[in-house]
Amino acid sequence: MTLPASPSWSHLNLSQDADRAQLAAHFKAAGVRDVECLFADVTGYPRGKLMPAASFAAGGELRICQAIPMQCVTGEYSYDPIFPDSDPDVRLVPDLATLKPTPWASVPRYLAVHDCFELDGSLCEFAPRSVLKQVVARYRARGLTPVIAPEIEFYLTAAMTDPAQPLAYPVGRGGRPEVGQSAFSMNLLNELAPFWDALHAAIDGLGIRADTWLHEVGQSQYEINLLHGDPVAVADQAFLFKTAAREIALQHGLNAVFMAKPISGQAGSSMHLHQSVVDAQGRNIFSQADGSASEAFLHYLGGLQAYTPDLALVYAPSVNSYRRYVAGSQAPINVAWGHDNRTTGLRVPDSPPAARRVENRLAGADANPYLAMAATLAAGLAGIDERLPPSEPVQGNGYDLARGLPRTFSTAHDQMAHSEHAPRLLGERFVRGYLAVKALEHDHYLNEVSAWERRYLLPQA
Structure with a gap:
């Protein structure tokens, strides 16, 4: 899907009415239907939500579970005590410098990379982008x-x-x-x-x-x-x-x-x-x-x-x-x-x-x-x-x-x-969470019987 060239949106503040109106007008003119609200989980895999373009331009709030950035490659989660039992929300906030047309979409669509914030306004310590920003x-x-x-x-x-x-x-x-x-x-x-x-x-x-x-x-x-x-x-x-x-x-x-x-x-x-x-x-x-x-x-x-x-x-x-x-x-x-x-x-x-x-x-x-x-x-x-x-x-x-x-x-x-x-x-909380996720992944690996084992051990054991 080819979309018109997009200007830079890094100067926008979606808490301002004029900026919201400017972005909404651009989306409408380009026929943009929705926005991929992305962030990288601990493996570097893209996670997020799809949001209607009008809601995104209006500054609509997005939330996800705090544990999502620490999702294991198998799709599971660690039960280490570092992760709250209540599984609270974090807010997704777009970095508008990354707001661009989605090149592979079959319909007009944009994407933006997001930061994960705790509800108190601090960066989520489990999100990889947060770790880099703090360094x-x-x-x-x-x-x-x-x-x-x-x-x-x-x-x-x-x-x-x-x-x-x-x-x-x-x-x-x-x-x-x-x-x-x-x-x-x-x-x-x-x-x-x-x-x-x-x-x-x-x-x-x-x-x-x-x-x-x-x-x-x-x-x-x-x-x-x-x-x-x-x-x-x-x-x-x-x-x-x-x-x-x-x-x-x-x-x-x-x-x-x-x-x-x-x-x-x-x-x-x-x-x-x-x-x-x-x-x-x-x-x-x-x-x-x-x-x-x-x-x-x-x-x-x-x-x-x-x-x-x-x-x-x-x-x-x-x-x-x-x-x-x-x-x-x-x-x-x-x-x-x-x-x-x-x-x-x-x-x-x-x-x-x-x-x-x-x-x-x-x-x-x-x-x-x-x-x-x-x-x-x-x-x-x-x-x-x-x-x-x-x-x-x-x-x-x-x-x-x-x-x-x-x-x-x-x-x-x-x-x-x-x-x-x-x-x-x-970061102490990140390292503890990272270790817990990696231990869970390794447990899954150890429980998998490999082709090498079947090839050599099955006929000779």
């Missing part, structure tokens, strides 16, 4: 502004009808699926041109600022790099990109897959996070006046090294996530750092002083973008505040160093559960 506020209180840019990898596969079967590769214009590995292939990038044309149009309409696209190492694996910017706005774009990719793929008989390791023997999918910090004058605090690395830069690295292991469950949120951490695959296995070194978990790309930054390579494509960005920014700021020293940079193969990260979901869960740092970095 960014710590920077603002120090006169600093974090800047971030994600690289998001994903697979395109044929439509999946049976989850018990391996994923199949799509057939493009050449009449056959891809074979072998062909990183940066332009021909293969063009094989699914109708899908890419539609996705380009969708993200342009949503205001998602793409830098580059490319074909990655895996068969039918791709990557989009988003332009750097404000962490909350960029996280919104990452959230909406994943949503758009899934929706547009379905319209073309495909699946867009953001699992960390969806296909055995193929490369995992990551979400690398490039990050820097600027002061009130817009200067990159990672560089000194003479162009050399600053103490703040080194302390930021020190914070990432000190606290990332405790936050690994955010970067790798499921049992599947840990299949991606394989030595020799350009996936990290530790928190070592190096200059332009892709064998380390923390890479410092070659760049001019004004663009000095850290690339955190830990997060998988399955990580919630709000939470992954909150985790890396919180750890880095703690390093600056506490003046934590980093290790020496790795000159050679970082895979030769000891693993500094949990190797399994269980060890990552235990490390966060026993951490004194995770609660102060991401």
Whole structure:
């Protein structure tokens, strides 16, 4: 469905009659029927309600149960005491900067990303967008502004009808699926041109600022790099990109897959996070006046090294996530750092002083973008505040160093559960709720009999 170009609505205040009338008039002229009122749950999955456009423009109130942001991947909820027995409401409040036409809708429709507020007006601590906003506020209180840019990898596969079967590769214009590995292939990038044309149009309409696209190492694996910017706005774009990719793929008989390791023997999918910090004058605090690395830069690295292991469950949120951490695959296995070194978990790309930054390579494509960005920014700021020293940079193969990260979901869960740092970095109530949800998911996983068990144990046990 193609809608007229939408102006920016970030200046509107829906408590003002004139602003409500302006938005209502636009909706009426464009024939907009309703608005998708979205937010990301703890997994990064879109939740929300559909609201009539007239009610949205009138500033109508939306509420949901407080537990919804902490919904398990199976659709269930934890009964941990951190969640009130009464299951109270929270209010959904739109960020009008995100109000855009919905590109995949069959009828005129808009969407907007929402914040979750408690009824007393405070941010809901269980909502991932709230967690990131609170971390960014710590920077603002120090006169600093974090800047971030994600690289998001994903697979395109044929439509999946049976989850018990391996994923199949799509057939493009050449009449056959891809074979072998062909990183940066332009021909293969063009094989699914109708899908890419539609996705380009969708993200342009949503205001998602793409830098580059490319074909990655895996068969039918791709990557989009988003332009750097404000962490909350960029996280919104990452959230909406994943949503758009899934929706547009379905319209073309495909699946867009953001699992960390969806296909055995193929490369995992990551979400690398490039990050820097600027002061009130817009200067990159990672560089000194003479162009050399600053103490703040080194302390930021020190914070990432000190606290990332405790936050690994955010970067790798499921049992599947840990299949991606394989030595020799350009996936990290530790928190070592190096200059332009892709064998380390923390890479410092070659760049001019004004663009000095850290690339955190830990997060998988399955990580919630709000939470992954909150985790890396919180750890880095703690390093600056506490003046934590980093290790020496790795000159050679970082895979030769000891693993500094949990190797399994269980060890990552235990490390966060026993951490004194995770609660102060991401919020005590959030961390406790997150651990409860992840424990519930893991229980479901352990109760599932796998194909591997049936294949090898059934005939021999």
